[in-house]
Amino acid sequence: MFDMFVTGFSMIANPMAYLLILIGSILGIFFGAVPGMTSSMGIALVLPVTYSMGIVEGMAILLGIYIGSISGGLITAILFNIPGTPASIATTFDGYPMAMRGEGGKALRVGMFYSFLGGMFSLLVLFYVSPPLAKFALKFGPVEYFSIGILSLTLIASLSGDDLVKGIISAMIGVALTTIGMAPIDSVKRFTFGIGALNGGVQLLPVLIGVYAVLEILKSAENSDAGYGEIPAFKAKGLGVSLKEFKQQFVNFVRSSVVGTVIGILPGLGATISNILAYSIAKDSSNHPEKFGTGVVDGLIASETANNAVSGGAMIPMLTMGIPGDAGTAMLLAAFMLHGITPGPLLFREHGPIVYSIFAILIVANVFTLIIEMYGLKVFLKLLDIPKQFLYPIIIVLATIGAYGLNNRLFDVLCIFIFAVLGYVLDKNEFPLAPLVLGFVIGPIIELNLRRGLMSTYGSFGAFFTRPISAVVLVMTLVLLVFSSLKSRKRQKTART
Structure with a gap:
């Protein structure tokens, strides 16, 4: 193993390779920070x-x-309450309140540091246990994915704030939106009302941009005194966490890393779910869950560790089975095949040196990303000094370009403003927006795998409760529901007294 690592690093031991990794990392940070841009879009443009x-x-x-x-x-998620990518939704929950409190620098440093640690954790898993984990992932079929979707929906309780009913309504709106367009499996048109653009359904990116980016701009513009330039920038030193804080957050870090890596291994789930799932688990496991959402590092660490841990996890099925774990690895799979290499079970045997050079590149890219972000921190904080009358149009234009570039259709641009209005109405009536996005992400996973599972079992629901992995996940769901209910009652009793 050690010899292969030496071989891998020797294959990139030239200035050009390191320069390309550096350029790629800078471009990646840009695509991640700009609302509407994604890793898959960046890879597609450079491919x-x-x-x-x-x-x-x-x-x-x-x-x-x-x-x-x-x-x-995490940059725009923390500074402007606008997630640069879907994987940074939960980062806004505590990152932005920290920035508003004058701890923007600390929040950025903590997020960057734990992003690096989460990525390195998943890479260690990728290096040492990728083949057995890939075989385990093969045991997950539609039945198991459906159960995971149901488990994820239970997160609504922890994302609904003080009003669970409004959280459920918000989530159901998100799920309902996913039923627009062609149905999975049989492609029946649903709720299209004769509008051809709706045949393809509503995409996540316009929803995310409208509900978070444009809505945040509308809310800030509503108050003439509000402006990003007025957010104080806290000058943190080092990595943003002391040794004492690191020890206190170690369990949170390991747990979130495991969540992100496992979600990454399972194709089709992705960093969006891991981000919210890890945050919710951290909140439910905390001794002070009421502080989550007010600007605590616990939530920030959980979300940023988990979404970056997906990177290594998603590479496992891609390299060992040729199955992309998310949109980004799907583009990487295309890059492999364009160069005449087909990922799969024989990849390690036939192209071992190249595989380990990939491992070396991933390590260097993680290190470069941390260095670039840390040394670019002053530049990021300078964004707070840009007058809002200049910043708002720039964000809207970039977000619009990102939405249009998704499918090259103006309908997605229109969706941005439709969902901005919807988000504004919900926000004004104190409906939480996170459950809406969660429902929108999980809805298709539940529906598609429910129908596939029923097809594979000839219409019987028994397999959902008798197959071992599915049964375990459903039991976990029940336990989580009971646990959340008991904690909610306990908080209510405490509040009354």
Whole structure:
């Protein structure tokens, strides 16, 4: 194993490879930080440039983009309450309140540091246990994915604030929106009302941009005294956490890393779910859950550790089975095949040195991303000094370009403003927006796998309760519901007294 690592690093031991990783990491941070841009979009734009490169050089810049984009989303999430990517939704919950409290620098440093640690944790898992984990992931079928979707929906309780009913209504609105367009499996048109653009359904990116980016701008513009430039920038030193805080957060870090890595291994779930799932678990496990959402590092660490841990986890099924774990690794799979290499069970045997050069690139990209973000911190904080009359139009234009670039259709741009209005109405009536996004993300997973599972069992629901993994997940769901209910009652009794 050690010899293969030496071989991998020797294959990138040239200035050009490191320069390409550096460029890729910078581009990735940009694509992650700009609302509407994603890692898959960045990789797709740069992919044609790699045609004339060797496999190692081409993967150097592409993997740099992949790693940098996941971490880059925390910048706008913390400073402006606008998640740069769907994977940074939960980062806004505590990151932005910290910035508003004058701890923007500390929040950025903590997020960047734990993004790095989460990524490195998942890479260690990728290096040492990828084959057995990939085989375990093969045991997950539609029945198991459906159960995981149901488990994820129970997070509504922890994301609903003080009003569970409004949280459930918000989540159901999100789920209902996913039923627009062609139905899975049989492609029946639903709720299209004869509008051709609705046949393809509503995409996550316009929903996210409208509900978070444009809504945040509308809320800030509503108050003539509000402005991003007035957010105080706290000058943190070092990595943002003391040794004492690091020890206190160690369990949170390990738990969130495991959640992110496992979610990454399971194809189709992605960093969005891991981000919210880890945050919710951290909140439910905390001795002070009422502080979550007010600006505590616990929630920030959980969300940023988990979404970056997905990066290594998602590479496991891609390299060992040729199954992409998310949109980013789907583009990386295309890059492999364009260079004549087919990921799968024989990849380690036939192209061992190249595989370990990929591992080396991932390590270097994580280190470069941390360095770039830490040394660029002063630049990021300078964004707070930009007058809002200049900043607002820039954000809207970039978000619009990102939404249009998704499918090259103006309908997605229109959706941004439709969901901004919807989000504004819900927010004014004190409906939480996080359950809406969660319902929108999980809805298709539950519906698709419910129908696939029933097809595989000839219409019987028994398999959902008798297959071991599904049964365990459903039991966990029940336990979580009971646990959340008891904690909620305990908080209510405490509040009354």
